[in-house]
Amino acid sequence: MPDLLVTDAQVVSARGVTRPTTIAIDDGRITEVGTDIDADADETVDADGQPVLPGVVDIHNHLHDPELFPERIDFASQTASAVAGGVTTVVELPTQTAITDPEAFRRKRDQCSRLAHVDFGLVAGNVDDPGLDVEGLMAEGTRDFKCFTADPYRIEDRKIVALMDRVGRAGGKVRVHCETQGLLDHARGQIEGSDPEVYMDSRPIEAELNAISRMGWFAEYADCPLHVVHISSGSGAREAARFDGRANVPVTLETCPHYLAFSKDDVAEKGPYLKVNPSLKSGREVERLWDAVADGTIDLVASEHFPTYEEERARGWDDIWEPYAGLPSIETMLEFLASEGVDAGRITWPRLCELVCERPAREAGVFPRKGIVEAGADADLVVFREDEYEVSADDLAYNGGWTPYEGQEWSRRIDTVIRDGAVVARDHEVLSEPGDGSFLARPLGVESDR
Ligand SMILES: [Zn+2]
Incomplete structure (x- = not known):
C-alpha cells in the first residue's frame, strides 16, 4: 500500500501537462504515475484537477551566514x-563568509544539515584567490565557484581568468x-542625494552588458563553462546568448x-524595498526580459533570495546607501511566475x-x-x-x-x-522540522570523502 496518493492531478513537466492522473508515493x-492506479493509501491529497509541479529547485539564494545575517535569519x-x-531543493551561495577551502565547506554543510527543511547543495565562493583548492572542494560535493566583477567581493580580471582556467x-x-565596477564607480560619482530613486542610476545597464560580454570572452578563452547569475535586463539576456551560441563551452x-x-x-512607490544588485531596469527592458524567458533565451529562473528584517530595510527611506541590497524572494517566486507568468499568458505551464x-x-x-514527476524520482510536489x-x-512563513x-x-x-513523500506545507504554513532535509553532493553520485 502506498504511503500517499495525490489524486486528480494535472502533472506538469517541461514537455506538457497530463490529464488528471494519480501519483503514488512510497x-x-x-512509485507510479497513471490514470489506472487503484490503491488505498495511508493518506490522500486531492489535487482537485489543478496543476501539480515537481518541487522547485532554486539554484541561487543566500540563506545562511552567521557572520552577516542577524539572529533567527538562518538556514532553518x-x-x-x-x-x-x-x-x-536549494543550492545555496556564500555571502560574506567565504567558502573557499574544504574545511569551511564541511563546516557550512554540517551547520546547514542540522537546520535544513529542504535538500540542499552548496556553491564555493566568493573566490578571492584563484589558487584555492578546486579539486578538494569538488571532492566535497560542489562543482560551482562564484566570483564577482563588482564590489564588495570584486576580484581582478586576471584572477577571474585564472579561476576559469583551473575550474x-x-x-x-x-x-x-x-x-x-569602473562604470558603477563613475555613475555613483555623478549622483547626489540619498533618495531610493537615485540608487537605480548608480548601476547603469551598460555595466551589466559590458561585464557579461567580458565574462563571455574570458570563459571562451579559458575553456570554462560559465553561469551568468541574475541577468537584470532583456538586453543582458541577448548579450549573454551571443556566447551561448558561439562559445565552445556552455553558457x-x-x-x-x-x-x-x-x-x-x-x-x-516601493523605495528601499526594491534595493537589489544589479538594480532594476526600464519597463522596456522588463518586457524584453519576459520575451527572453518565454522564447528560451533565458535558461532558468532563480530566486536570489537575500533575507533582512523589515526595520533594517526601512532605514533606506532616509538613506538608500545604508541597507544591504537584496530581496526576500524564495517563498513568492513560484506563485509570482504562475500568476504573472502563466495566468497572464506570458509563459506556459x-x-x-x-x-x-x-x-x-x-x-x-x-x-x-529532482525536477520531474515520474516513477523513481523523489516525491517532491507542489x-x-x-x-x-x-x-x-x-x-x-518568511520571518523578516x-x-x-x-x-x-x-x-x-x-x-x-x-517533500520526501510527506506534506510539509499547507497554505504557507510549514509542517516540516529543521534537519528534515539533507545535503546533496553534486553531481549526485559523487560522494563526499567523509
Ligand atoms: Zn546572489
Whole structure:
C-alpha cells in the first residue's frame, strides 16, 4: 500500500501537462504515475484537477551566514520560507563568509544539515584567490565557484581568468556576478542625494552588458563553462546568448523574479524595498526580459533570495546607501511566475516547469532525482489552486516581516507542498522540522570523502 496518493492531478513537466492522473508515493519516492492506479493509501491529497509541479529547485539564494545575517535569519528559518513557497531543493551561495577551502565547506554543510527543511547543495565562493583548492572542494560535493566583477567581493580580471582556467580543467563551472565596477564607480560619482530613486542610476545597464560580454570572452578563452547569475535586463539576456551560441563551452543564463516583476519606475512607490544588485531596469527592458524567458533565451529562473528584517530595510527611506541590497524572494517566486507568468499568458505551464524545476535540476546535477514527476524520482510536489488574493507579508512563513510584492493581486496560490513523500506545507504554513532535509553532493553520485 502506498504511503500517499495525490489524486486528480494535472502533472506538469517541461514537455506538457497530463490529464488528471494519480501519483503514488512510497518511502519518499514516486512509485507510479497513471490514470489506472487503484490503491488505498495511508493518506490522500486531492489535487482537485489543478496543476501539480515537481518541487522547485532554486539554484541561487543566500540563506545562511552567521557572520552577516542577524539572529533567527538562518538556514532553518529561510529553508522553512523556501518550502512554504514550493521550493524543495536549494543550492545555496556564500555571502560574506567565504567558502573557499574544504574545511569551511564541511563546516557550512554540517551547520546547514542540522537546520535544513529542504535538500540542499552548496556553491564555493566568493573566490578571492584563484589558487584555492578546486579539486578538494569538488571532492566535497560542489562543482560551482562564484566570483564577482563588482564590489564588495570584486576580484581582478586576471584572477577571474585564472579561476576559469583551473575550474574548467577540473570539470566545474564558474558563476559570475556581472557588473563592471569602473562604470558603477563613475555613475555613483555623478549622483547626489540619498533618495531610493537615485540608487537605480548608480548601476547603469551598460555595466551589466559590458561585464557579461567580458565574462563571455574570458570563459571562451579559458575553456570554462560559465553561469551568468541574475541577468537584470532583456538586453543582458541577448548579450549573454551571443556566447551561448558561439562559445565552445556552455553558457547558462539565469534571471530572477524581481527583474520580471518590477522596473525602476516602481521605486517611487516601493523605495528601499526594491534595493537589489544589479538594480532594476526600464519597463522596456522588463518586457524584453519576459520575451527572453518565454522564447528560451533565458535558461532558468532563480530566486536570489537575500533575507533582512523589515526595520533594517526601512532605514533606506532616509538613506538608500545604508541597507544591504537584496530581496526576500524564495517563498513568492513560484506563485509570482504562475500568476504573472502563466495566468497572464506570458509563459506556459511546461515552460514554467522547465525554468524552475527541470533545467535547474539538471544544472545542479540532481536530475532526474529532482525536477520531474515520474516513477523513481523523489516525491517532491507542489499542488496549486486558483485563488484571487492580495500578497501580504503577514501570510508568508518568511520571518523578516516584509515582501517587495506586498499588495500585488495574484491568481495562483500554492495549496500543498509535499517533500520526501510527506506534506510539509499547507497554505504557507510549514509542517516540516529543521534537519528534515539533507545535503546533496553534486553531481549526485559523487560522494563526499567523509
Ligand atoms: Zn546572489
